[in-house]
Amino acid sequence: MNERDSEQVARMFSEGGYTVTKDEFDADAILVNTCSVRDQAEQKALGKMGHMGKHRTRKPHVVYGFMGCMAQSRGEELFTNVPHLDVVVGTQKYHKVFEYVDDILSKRLERRMDDVELSMIGESICDIAEEKGSQNTIKDHLEEEVNPSTFVSIMQGCNMKCSYCIVPDTRGRERGRTIADIVDEVKGLRDKGVVEVTLLGQIVNLYGRTEFPRVDGKSPFVQLLEKVHEIDGIERIRFTSPHPIGYRDDLINAFTYLPKLCSHIHFPMQSGSDRILKKMRRPYKNAKFVEICNKMKAARKDLAITTDVIVGYPGETEEDYLMTKETMREIGFDNAFIFRYSIRKNTPAGDMEDQIAETVKEERNQDLLKLVNQMAIDKNDSLVGTTQEILCTGLSKTKSDTLSGRTSQNKIVIFEGNAERMAGKILKVKIQRSTGFTLYGTPVIH
Numbered sequence: 115m116n117e118r119d120s121e122q123v124a125r126m127f128s129e130g131g132y133t134v135t136k137d138e139f140d141a142d143a144i145l146v147n148t149c150s151v152r153d154q155a156e157q158k159a160l161g162k163m164g165h166m167g168k169h170r171t172r173k174p175h176v177v178y179g180f181m182g183c184m185a186q187s188r189g190e191e192l193f194t195n196v197p198h199l200d201v202v203v204g205t206q207k208y209h210k211v212f213e214y215v216d217d218i219l220s221k222r223l224e225r226r227m228d229d230v231e232l233s234m235i236g237e238s239i240c241d242i243a244e245e246k247g248s249q250n251t252i253k254d255h256l257e258e259e260v261n262p263s264t265f266v267s268i269m270q271g272c273n274m275k276c277s278y279c280i281v282p283d284t285r286g287r288e289r290g291r292t293i294a295d296i297v298d299e300v301k302g303l304r305d306k307g308v309v310e311v312t313l314l315g316q317i318v319n320l321y322g323r324t325e326f327p328r329v330d331g332k333s334p335f336v337q338l339l340e341k342v343h344e345i346d347g348i349e350r351i352r353f354t355s356p357h358p359i360g361y362r363d364d365l366i367n368a369f370t371y372l373p374k375l376c377s378h379i380h381f382p383m384q385s386g387s388d389r390i391l392k393k394m395r396r397p398y399k400n401a402k403f404v405e406i407c408n409k410m411k412a413a414r415k416d417l418a419i420t421t422d423v424i425v426g427y428p429g430e431t432e433e434d435y436l437m438t439k440e441t442m443r444e445i446g447f448d449n450a451f452i453f454r455y456s457i458r459k460n461t462p463a464g465d466m467e468d469q470i471a472e473t474v475k476e477e478r479n480q481d482l483l484k485l486v487n488q489m490a491i492d493k494n495d496s497l498v499g500t501t502q503e504i505l506c507t508g509l510s511k512t513k514s515d516t517l518s519g520r521t522s523q524n525k526i527v528i529f530e531g532n533a534e535r536m537a538g539k540i541l542k543v544k545i546q547r548s549t550g551f552t553l554y555g556t557p558v559i560h
């Protein structure tokens with residue numbers, strides 16, 4: 115989601131006549147889009163910004179800015195942490211970043227022509243206010259970076275209150291864009307060569323629940339899926355991340371009659387213990403989560419399910435942990451992100467007294483990783499010898515003389531071929547071998 119927000123900001127700079135550079139040495143404005151999910155991410159962003167302050171000595175006009183979740187939660191305080199900082203812009207104001215930075219930069223450059231010393235006289239801006247309709251501002255993409263598989267932000271915010279999560283504070287209440295607006299964006303992407311879209315939301319299946327009505331028993335999210343499915347040229351649709359609440363039969367059924375929906379869901383489970391789910395303020399039981407997974411597998415036979423799990427949550431006993439492990443085995447995930455719980459300030463879980471010792475968290479983390487890795491290896495091994503449909507996304511990032519793509523189940527496949535001819539195409543590839551996490555194959559030529 116942050117990447118998508120950053121792309122929107124980059125597009126505004128590009129439209130304003132700037133060139134986007136990834137090399138901080140070249141930059142006149144340096145912006146860091148921040149994440150607050152883990153304390154570590156905030157420390158990293160602060161460290162990076164501190165380190166980049168050195169460019170001021172060479173280029174006194176450089177503008178520094180923080181955007182995103184940490185900017186939203188810490189606000190003005192960041193100017194004390196980072197004295198060279200100029201701009202702090204929250205999660206509902208991405209569309210204002212260009213205006214703020216351009217204004218400061220222009221003033222500095224004008225002044226510098228008169229008096230170099232004056233260029234350092236600061237003007238800083240902190241804008242973390244709420245803005246009605248901000249969800250409608252994340253809709254443009256960089257022209258020069260068309261990826262055949264692209265993210266589309268359909269909503270912002272989350273009304274849940276998971277006790278370990280800071281998102282409701284940093285991203286606000288759920289706000290959905292209209293179906294018409296999203297469809298327009300997807301058509302525009304299609305015209306530029308995009309064939310696969312991933313619909314993004316903090317709690318994506320609950321899209322529009324407070325704004326738009328159910329129609330014929332279908333949620334606004336399923337209505338949106340149907341409309342995107344109608345778009346010629348869009349061959350694949352994904353979404354992330356759904357929540358068990360609101361994951362109803364209309365969405366499960368959609369996988370039976372919308373063939374463009376890819377055979378993969380990333381479905382955060384977090385814990386297999388009802389007691390811990392309750393402490394996490396996740397308002398469902400483990401049995402419900404398992405039931406949805408089973409119904410989804412029945413609706414789509416080749417479905418891959420991946421998940422997020424937190425180990426070492428405050429109060430997690432060995433028994434709770436073993437329930438999580440058992441559920442993971444029972445569902446048979448294709449892969450999982452395992453997070454060792456770490457205290458996140460300003461969340462209810464951060465204040466819980468029954469924190470778990472780091473050594474125990476680490477043991478559980480390693481133990482679960484072993485299981486997850488084995489499940490991922492087994493699933494990939496079972497694909498060797500099969501022919502899979504791959505969306506070729508271009509040159510492989512790890513081995514640049516080969517191409518890379520993903521199956522409908524979101525598994526990465528590396529193969530040889532001509533990037534110009536194959537990028538953006540859905541191809542049949544015979545899987546020859548698996549290294550556990552990556553598949554290697556040969557295109558099937560007819």
Ligand code: SF4
Nearest residue numbers: 272274276279281316
């Ligand atoms: S549903 Fe997700 S984004 Fe919302 S509060 Fe829970 S963990 Fe955070």
